[in-house]
Amino acid sequence: xxxxxxxxxxxxxxxxxxxxxxxxxxxxxxxxxxxxxxxxxxxxxxxxxxxxxxxxxxxxxxxxxxxxxxxxxxxxxxxxxxxxxxxxxxxxxxxxxxxxxxxxxxxxxxxxxxxxxxxxxxxxxxxxxxxxxxxxxxxxxxxxxxxxxxxxxxxxxxxxxxxxxxxxxxxxxxxxxxxxxxxxxxxxxxxxxxxxxxxxxxxxxxxxxxxxxxxxxxxxxxxxxxxxxxxxxxxxxxxxxxxxxxxxxxxxxxxxxxxxxxxxxxxxxxxxxxxxxxxxxxxxxxxxxxxxxxxxxxxxxxxxxxxxxxxxxxxxxxxxxxxxxxxxxxxxxxxxxxxxxxxxxxxxxxxxxxxxxxxxxxxxxxxxxxxxxxxxxxxxxxxxxxxxxxxxxxxxxxxxxxxxxxxxxxxxxxxxxxxxxxxxxxxxxxxxxxxxxxxxxxxxxxxxxxxxxxxxxxxxxxxxxxxxxxxxxxxxxxxxxxxxxxxxxxxxxxxxxxxxxxxxxxxxxxxxxxxxxxxxxxxxxxxxxxxxxxxxxxxxxxxxxxxxxxxxxxxxxxxxxxxxxxxxxxxxxxxxxxxxxxxxxxxxxxxxxxxxxxxxxxxxxxxxxxxxxxxxxxxxxxxxxxxxxxxxxxxxxxxxxxxxxxxxxxxxxxxxxxxxxxxxxxxxxxxxxxxxxxxxxxxxxxxxxxxxxxxxxxxxxxxxxxxxxxxxxx
Numbered sequence: 001x002x003x004x005x006x007x008x009x010x011x012x013x014x015x016x017x018x019x020x021x022x023x024x025x026x027x028x029x030x031x032x033x034x035x036x037x038x039x040x041x042x043x044x045x046x047x048x049x050x051x052x053x054x055x056x057x058x059x060x061x062x063x064x065x066x067x068x069x070x071x072x073x074x075x076x077x078x079x080x081x082x083x084x085x086x087x088x089x090x091x092x093x094x095x096x097x098x099x100x101x102x103x104x105x106x107x108x109x110x111x112x113x114x115x116x117x118x119x120x121x122x123x124x125x126x127x128x129x130x131x132x133x134x135x136x137x138x139x140x141x142x143x144x145x146x147x148x149x150x151x152x153x154x155x156x157x158x159x160x161x162x163x164x165x166x167x168x169x170x171x172x173x174x175x176x177x178x179x180x181x182x183x184x185x186x187x188x189x190x191x192x193x194x195x196x197x198x199x200x201x202x203x204x205x206x207x208x209x210x211x212x213x214x215x216x217x218x219x220x221x222x223x224x225x226x227x228x229x230x231x232x233x234x235x236x237x238x239x240x241x242x243x244x245x246x247x248x249x250x251x252x253x254x255x256x257x258x259x260x261x262x263x264x265x266x267x268x269x270x271x272x273x274x275x276x277x278x279x280x281x282x283x284x285x286x287x288x289x290x291x292x293x294x295x296x297x298x299x300x301x302x303x304x305x306x307x308x309x310x311x312x313x314x315x316x317x318x319x320x321x322x323x324x325x326x327x328x329x330x331x332x333x334x335x336x337x338x339x340x341x342x343x344x345x346x347x348x349x350x351x352x353x354x355x356x357x358x359x360x361x362x363x364x365x366x367x368x369x370x371x372x373x374x375x376x377x378x379x380x381x382x383x384x385x386x387x388x389x390x391x392x393x394x395x396x397x398x399x400x401x402x403x404x405x406x407x408x409x410x411x412x413x414x415x416x417x418x419x420x421x422x423x424x425x426x427x428x429x430x431x432x433x434x435x436x437x438x439x440x441x442x443x444x445x446x447x448x449x450x451x452x453x454x455x456x457x458x459x460x461x462x463x464x465x466x467x468x469x470x471x472x473x474x475x476x477x478x479x480x481x482x483x484x485x486x487x488x489x490x491x492x493x494x495x496x497x498x499x500x501x502x503x504x505x506x507x508x509x510x511x512x513x514x515x516x517x518x519x520x521x522x523x524x525x526x527x528x529x530x531x532x533x534x535x536x537x538x539x540x541x542x543x544x545x546x547x548x549x550x551x552x553x554x555x556x557x558x559x560x561x562x563x564x565x566x567x568x569x570x571x572x573x574x575x576x577x578x579x580x581x582x583x584x585x586x587x588x589x590x591x592x593x594x595x596x597x598x599x600x601x602x603x604x605x606x607x608x609x610x611x612x613x614x615x616x617x618x619x620x621x622x623x624x625x626x627x628x629x630x631x632x633x634x635x636x637x638x639x640x641x642x643x644x645x646x647x648x649x650x651x652x653x654x655x656x657x658x659x660x661x662x663x664x665x666x667x668x669x670x671x672x673x674x675x676x677x678x679x680x681x682x683x684x685x686x687x688x689x690x691x692x693x694x695x696x697x698x699x700x701x702x703x704x705x706x707x708x709x710x711x712x713x714x
Contacts, residue, residue, distance in 0.1 A: 052226050053402045056526075059130070064413045064528030067132040073538060075111045076137050079104060080144030080542050084550045086677030087145050090291070091154030092554060092561065092568040094639045095631065101142055101221045103244075103670040108137035109228050110241040131229040135527040136535045138221060139518045143539025148547040150510045151189055154570050156477065156502040159577035163562040167574055171581050175441060175493040182552045184438050189544040191434055192504050195427040195451070196511030197536060199458040201420035204519050204529060209407055213466025218520030225525050240667040247668050251290040251675025258288065259683060261697035270567070273699050274641075280699075282315045283636030292639045294672030296646025297665060302621065303628045304640070304647040310629030311637030319346065329592040343564070344591045346634050347578055352598035353630035354575070356605030358475045364613070365464040365472060373463065406523050413528040424455070431504070439500040441493025446484050450504050457505070458512035465513040466520075473513070477506035478579060485583035494584035499576065511540070554680075557687040571634050605630075646672075 083100050090097045112129045119125035151157060158164060161180050165172035200207075207213050227233035262268035269288040273280035296304050322345050326332045334341035428451040432444045457476055465471045485498025515536050522532040560566040562573060590598075605626035612623045632640050646669070653661040700708065 052524075053405045053526075055230055056131075056226075057405075061409060061526050062130060062132060064530040064534075066127070067130070067136050067528060067531040068534055069127065069133055069136075071112060071115055072108075072133050072137050072535075073140065075108055075115075076140035076144065076535075076539060077542060079107055079111075079137075079141045080539065081546055081550070082674065082678065083141060083145035084148045084543070084546050085680050086291075086673060087148035088153060088547070088550045088554060089568075089677055089680045090295075091148065091572075092570045094292070094635055095154055095572045097149060100145060100670075100673075101138065101217065103666075103674065104141040104145075105134065105138040105221060105224050105228070106237065106240060106244065106667065106670070108141065109134055109225075109237055112137070113238075131225050131525045132522075132527040132531065134225050134228065135222070135522055135525045136531055138225065139521070139532055140535040140539035140542070142518075143514065143536045144543040144546060146510070146514060147189060147193060147540065147543030148550065150193070150473070150507050151185075151543075151547050151551075152503050152506070152576075153547065153551045155572045155576045156481075156499045156506070157185065157188075158562060158570050158573035159580070160496055160499050161562065161573075164570070164573045164577050167564070168577050168581060170585060171490060171495045176490075176495040178439065178496060180555065182548055185548045185551075186544060188435075188438055188503070189507075189548065190541075191427070191431050192507040193511065193540050193544055194537065195424060195431070195454070196458055196508040197515050197533065197540070198420045198423040198427065199455045199508065200462050200512040200515055201415050201533065202417045203459060203462070204415070204516070205411070207462060207466055207516055208410065208519055208523050211463075211466070213463065213516075213520070215466045215517050215520035218517035219524060221517075222521040222524030225521070236663060240664060243664050244667040244671040244674070247671030248675040248678070249671075251294070251672045252679050253675075254288075254290055255676050255679030255683070259679075259686075260693050261695045263693040263696040264698070265565075267696040267698050268693075269697070271699070277699070277701055282320070283638050284311075284315065284641070285638055286641050286645065287638050289639070289642050289676070290672040291676040292642030293646040293649070294669040294676075296643030297650045297669035297672070299643065299647070301647050301651065303625060304643045306624035306626075306628035307632055307640035308637070308644050309624045311632035311640045313629065314346070314349075314633040315637055318349075340591055345594050345597070347574060348590055348594055349597055349601055350630045350633035351575055351579060351582075352602040353605045353626055353633065355478070355579075356602040357609060357626040357630070358472075358478065360606045360609040362472055362475045364609075366460060369460055369464040406526060409526050410523050410529060413530040415529060415533055424451075435500065435504070439493075439496055441488050441497040442484070442500045443488075443497075446487065446497065446501060447504065450480065450484070450501060450508075454505065454508045458509050461509040462513045462516040466516060471510060471513040473506045473510035476509045477502040480505035481576070481580050482583040485580050488584075490584040495577070495580040498580040498583050502576070502580075511536075553684050553688070557684040569635075575634065 083104065086100070087097055112133065116125055116129045152159075158180075160178040162172075162177050165177040228237045258269050262270070271280075272285060272288060274286040275284050279285065319342065322329065323342055326342075330341045330344070338344075428448075431451065432447045435447050436442055436444050461472055461476065480501040481498040484501035485494040488494040488497035515533070518532045518536055519529060521527070522529060554568060555561055558566065558568055561568045562570045608623060608626050612620045612625075615623070650661060650665055650669075653665065
């Protein structure tokens with residue numbers, strides 16, 4: 001998953017799904033290499049660095065069919081459900097989604113190891129567990145849970161609903177909204193989620209072999225899996241899983257304990273006024289969320305600090321100052337969710353920062369992609385991006401051996417180009433005929449135009465992701481909103497058409513970059529491209545059913561889902577809807593001076609990014625990320641505080657014992673996230689069954705408490 005995706009960076013990006021960099025996976029690998037009952041000796045580390053394939057040269061590589069085992073897909077299905085619940089919960093709360101690749105690879109390794117150990121003791125084990133099978137599991141799980149993000153349940157898809165359209169106040173008529181239904185959601189996802197896979201298949205050799213693109217997330221995941229399957233790596237992986245299980249249990253039980261105190265609105269630990277009642281009113285408090293503490297441990301420190309800076313700038317300074325202009329800049333007495341009041345400033349200023357950051361990074365990645373592609377086409381030099389070390393050095397010889405073996409096996413199992421081309425054309429034809437039946441404002445020629453341009457954009461996204469680890473799926477989706485929405489027109493359901501077009505485009509370019517990442521992982525673990533493609537297809541198919549069902553569970557269990565003050569407010573759904581409204585209506589409906597502030601912060605996001613890229617290197621690492629700063633503008637500071645607590649825990653741990661922090665930090669964080677995510681499932685079932693918590697723990701000021709006491713005891 002390793003979600004991210006510019007707004008959803010799979011690696012160094014950050015997002016509406018803020019997927020963190022995979023740096024910590026590389027650190028974890030380093031920790032693995034350094035440890036053997038504590039620390040590895042230097043000779044073992046040197047051997048591992050010089051040649052990975054030398055370690056595995058005596059192990060037979062299974063055929064691509066043998067890599068696709070029933071047990072792998074059973075485990076993938078179970079983990080896919082778990083991770084879909086986690087991603088869905090994050091989608092509907094903060095929109096910040098960490099990379100779950102590490103957890104997928106680690107838990108996949110653990111479950112299959114338990115499975116094979118049991119069969120081995122009973123004498124029934126026939127097929128040993130290989131790193132190729134581990135790669136298939138990781139690919140399938142990430143593809144499954146990835147649909148929970150790219151399916152738009154927290155963004156464009158939910159933005160079509162009546163719940164969100166009522167909050168927008170403009171363009172909320174019937175032709176610009178669509179009632180959510182499990183049937184058409186599953187059908188829509190099956191139509192749009194596969195075509196991106198076919199668009200990038202013919203380019204796999206160019207991306208991986210000829211241009212040697214890095215794909216940092218895919219490379220890091222491959223190193224992790226390779227490390228697991230060395231004798232030392234397997235030993236450390238068991239310790240990591242033990243830590244993950246310990247904190248998973250703690251997180252689950254903590255969520256269960258908190259549930260007892262949430263019998264009403266603003267009840268429980270999630271409403272604990274940690275910094276006082278006045279700060280709580282402006283959403284400055286620690287809500288004891290194990291999920292966000294875990295997310296904070298996974299995300300880089302700069303992202304967490306950026307979130308806190310954005311929270312202080314908006315809820316600490318801007319919104320209180322704008323609220324003093326009530327009655328001058330906007331009408332007094334408006335509800336907190338009315339976009340003509342303070343809510344309009346919160347939403348549209350956040351959109352301005354998001355668009356400014358997205359535009360800058362779009363131009364940056366496209367420019368870098370074009371320059372590097374032109375160099376390679378001109379020089380016809382496959383080593384332009386990753387030049388090898390001195391050819392006489394041991395490193396070069398090892399790299400040569402690894403590259404030869406990997407290239408040989410990567411090219412062995414070809415995926416026919418006619419299959420990719422035919423699959424693309426057939427799916428495009430089906431989509432052009434069926435999507436207008438689901439979304440009446442979206443015409444067949446709109447869909448046709450999207451599919452004509454999509455392969456080029458999918459290539460650009462996959463290539464740029466290989467260079468920078470940034471996927472710009474959300475940016476391409478926003479471009480589709482503006483283009484198709486304006487083409488369809490406001491009076492012809494342009495808002496709904498734009499949101500549907502966003503879904504089509506995002507799924508195409510997102511799955512294209514995801515599959516390219518998986519090809520890189522498979523290349524480095526000797527997993528066949530065919531097994532990678534098949535596991536991605538199966539994982540996507542599972543996700544098209546699992547994710548809508550998980551979303552439907554949340555949707556039916558919580559009556560206030562999608563409303564601003566709800567536990568599951570789905571903040572980016574309103575953002576996406578308002579982007580679509582801007583695309584068809586323009587800016588005339590914004591509150592007074594809102595547009596001016598938007599212009600200033602739009603330019604500010606571009607300037608901050610430029611400073612990060614071109615400023616003195618010793619200072620740029622301290623400059624906050626505009627996209628991360630924008631997220632609390634609408635949501636508030638509470639989750640940023642949680643994440644900073646997680647970041648502080650990891651920082652202190654690294655100061656005390658960096659080796660252990662690098663090796664076990666991701667496992668502890670994953671346990672906190674997974675445990676809380678598991679609890680979301682039984683809590684939803686309890687809500688559906690009408691079982692309510694027995695206690696309301698609420699905090700009152702002294703004066704209010706006196707009034708309550710007098711009322712209860714006259």
